[in-house]
Amino acid sequence: MTHKAQRVGWVVAGLLTIVLAGGRFAAATGQNQMSYKKAHPDAKGVSCKTCHEGAMGKATDLNAYGQALQKFKGAGEAGKLTAEDYQAFDAADNDSDGATNRAELDGGTNPDDATSKP
Ligand SMILES: [Ca+2]
Numbered sequence: 001m002t003h004k005a006q007r008v009g010w011v012v013a014g015l016l017t018i019v020l021a022g023g024r025f026a027a028a029t030g031q032n033q034m035s036y037k038k039a040h041p042d043a044k045g046v047s048c049k050t051c052h053e054g055a056m057g058k059a060t061d062l063n064a065y066g067q068a069l070q071k072f073k074g075a076g077e078a079g080k081l082t083a084e085d086y087q088a089f090d091a092a093d094n095d096s097d098g099a100t101n102r103a104e105l106d107g108g109t110n111p112d113d114a115t116s117k118p
């Protein structure tokens with residue numbers, strides 16, 4: 001095998017690794033979205049930016065609220081959130097302003113800012 005062929009092989013292996021790793025994160029995020037919809041079939045006003053910094057949610061760009069949600073991840077579902085995990089987080093008061101996370105999302109206030117409450 002020539003040096004050029006070896007280099008092409010390494011580039012292809014690197015790209016494949018990136019694509020497969022990206023697919024794994026996207027699948028976990030998709031699974032989380034399905035669990036979210038199962039827990040909140042009538043939810044309005046919630047977007048990827050509720051838990052992520054960017055408009056396209058990625059596992060690596062969680063905001064403070066998304067990071068707090070991760071602590072509610074059940075032990076049996078590594079890397080994924082279940083509907084039960086979301087419901088447990090809904091009942092919590094992430095910013096200690098007296099309103100539950102669910103009440104804040106329903107009321108259009110920020111569940112990560114104590115000065116914003118319903
Ligand atoms: Ca709150």
Ligand SMILES: [Ca+2]
Binds near residue numbers: 097111116
């Ligand atoms: Ca709040």
